[in-house]
Structure formats: C-alpha cells, structure tokens
Amino acid sequence: MRRRAAAEQAERHPALHVMGLRRRFAQPGGEVEVLRGLELRVSSGELVTVTGRSGSGKSALLALLGGFDAPDAGTVSLNGVPIAGAPSWHACAVLPQALGLAGELTVAENVALPLRLHPDGEPDPVAIAARVSELLDELGVGALAGRHPAEVSFGQQQRVALARAISGRPRVLLIDEPTAHLDVGSVPAVLRALRRCADEGGAVIVATHDEQVHGIADRRVRLLDGLLAEL
Template sequence: MSEPALQATGLRRRFAHPSGDVEVLRGLELSVHSGELVTVSGRSGSGKSALLALLCGFDSPDAGTVRLDGEPLAAIPPWHTCAVLPQSLGLANELTVAENVALPLRLRADRPRPAEAEVLARVSELLDDLGVAALADRYPLEVSFGQQQRVALARAVSGRPRVLLTDEPTAHLDAGSRPAVLRLLRRCAEEGAAVIIATHDADVHRIADRRVRLLDGVLTALLDRPSAAGDP
C-alpha cells in the first residue's frame, strides 16, 4: 500500500487543569490514505477537536509526530495541502461569501494563480452545490450560522486540498441542506483527498470508508461500513 497522506504516531497531549493535568491523547496512532474518508467518533470532551488541531498544525503535541505526505509537520501547512473546517468556522467577516470561498485559490503561491474566470467558476460551482449561491454577495454576519458553515466548507475544499479535516460539519444544518454537504464530503475523497471528519452524526458515519472511535485517548477501529446506529 502507498504511503499515508496523513499519519500520526504516538501522539500525546495534556492540558493544565486546576485539579490536575488532563491527558486527552495517550500515544494515539492514525494513518489515512489519499481517497479515504475516515470518521472519528467519541463523546464530547474525548479529544476529537484536540486531535484535529494537532493534525493540521494549529497545536503541537507533547509527544509524538504528525507526517503529511511522509514529511514531519513543522508548521501550519497551506490550504491546498491541508484544509480545515473548524467548529468556529473562521470566516473573514470583512469579505463576502464568494470572496471567502475564493481565498484559497487567490492566495495559492506554489504555482501560478488561476485565471479569474477559473476562480469564479469554482466558487460558483461550490456555492451552487451547497445551496447558497444566492448568498454570494452577502457578508458572513448577514447569513445564518448553518449557511456560514456551508460557506466555510466550500472555502475549505475550493483549492482541492490533499488533506481535508472537518469538525462536526453537519452540526448546524437543517435536514434539507445536509445531503448536499454529505455528497461534497464524499466527492472530495473520491477525487483523491484524505478526509477526516470528527462527528457525532450517524449520517456522516454512513458515508465513511472507515470509522474509528476516540476513547481514553486512543483510537479504536469500528466497522468498515458503519451501521445506522449513532454514536453513544
């Protein structure tokens, strides 16, 4: 098998607490290959968000290593390498919805910037796929949080990253908008990205190639094709 697109080895992370340090990750191991969609389940507070922060360089482990395409992660990677949809979304409120989605394309420095027509076409495609095309000229604070979440997902995938990390990507969506998000996440994997999703959502687990559970700081493999049952 080819080398993993993303690999974590021996990850440990503890956080200070008045009653004593809390170690949320205890020698965690994870490998995800290009074209694979992996979901991470676990109770609230189990360390799912902490894990994603380590995998994308937002935080540093107390021990262990993270490798992207075989190379140690030494800094926050560019969007086209590793894109993130955090729970906080992180949209730029001074930019319109369309301008937010275009950012990874306009700021990419590893190759010539795409033509403006190509940027606009990609932005239009994603906003239409996610049902928010009519919001293109609005600002993030002028739309609902669920709509902001879809915009943030569009921004994360617009540059076709090699690795995509998403934290509860369906948490604020109504029933009508969820299928489009699930289709886009699945399509990202089918187009070659390594996709990791932290989620409590049984519908998200159904589209996974592999599901793991974070418990007591380590990952345990679950069914390759999850059943309809949700995470406890």
C-alpha cells in the same frame, strides 16, 4: 507497474500518518492528558470518520493534525514528511468547529481565497468565480455570495466554510462536525461534497456525532481514553 509503485509508496507513506501523539491540557482539577499516544493512518482517497463523546478530544486532535497546535509528544506527517506548524492550505485544509471565516471578506471572497493562494496559481478570475459559484450553489448558499459572514446564519456560514475548505482541492481535509448546525434538507449536499473530495483523491478526516456522516465513511474510528479504536 507504475500503479504498483504508487500503491507501495502510499503504503510506506500514507497521506496522513500520526504516530504516538500526546497532548495534555491544564484543567481546573489539574493536568489532563487528552491524547495518550494516538496512532492513525489515512490514505489518499479515504474518508475516515472520528466519533467519541463530547470532550473526548476530537477537535483537539484535528487542531494537532492541522498544525494549529503542537503535541507534547509524537508526530504528524503528510506524505512521509513531519509537519512543523500549519502546512499550506493546499496540502491540508480545515473546517474548524468555530468556522473561522474572514469577517471582512464576502462569502464568495472567503471561498475564493484558497484558489487565489494556490501554489500552482489559478490567476484566471473567471475560472475562480466559476468554481466558487459552483460550490456555493451545490451547498445551497449561492444566493449569499455577496454577503459578509455576519449577515448569514450560522448553518449557512458552516457551508461557506466547507466550500472554502474544499475549493482548492487539498490533499488532506480536516472537517469538524460539518452537519452540527444544518437542517436535514442541507445535509445530503454536504455529504456528497465530502465524499467527492475523497473520491477525487483527498484524504478526508471528519469528526462527527452524526450517523449520516458515518454512513459515507470508508472507515470509522472512535476516540476513547485518548486513543483511537477501529469500529
């Protein structure tokens, strides 16, 4: 009974619900409407991949979903509540295409940040250190924990930024091109980590050109002419 109520609640209010999203950008040749009334629903436990040619608006979409940019029209709701600005990292965490690691913090400190800021509080530094080293080891960058981002390769930084995005077990996870800078050997661990986020109840949205990433999706969509089409 309770499970049915939860299912009905999820049906009414998906973890992420995007309605009528529009975004225009000024371009040298005049304004271009990159997103033109886009709709998307993603449930808890669901991993959705977004494909689309370079410049189709995938990163622009993720910036709007994460509240880092504001739409010209439309709404982004988390569990039925429209966002205004960026939600807490616990509610919605991101791996941006530009990574955005804090340069003054070490690799381990970057990954620990969401845990230290967690609303329920995870004050036990031993538990935080254990979670951080478990994630960094899983992603093959455990040996770099004490270095600063500038002292590791871009592909390594990308995995650190992924570890930071998932460390606090966010309810919604927005991931931009997670395998773009990785050698083939590093990809399976990234795919396992993303899949696990969804299996643990997160709503995971991944922009990618990589067929291997599409392979772990519950659903694939394509961004074309400012709208999403199911694949």
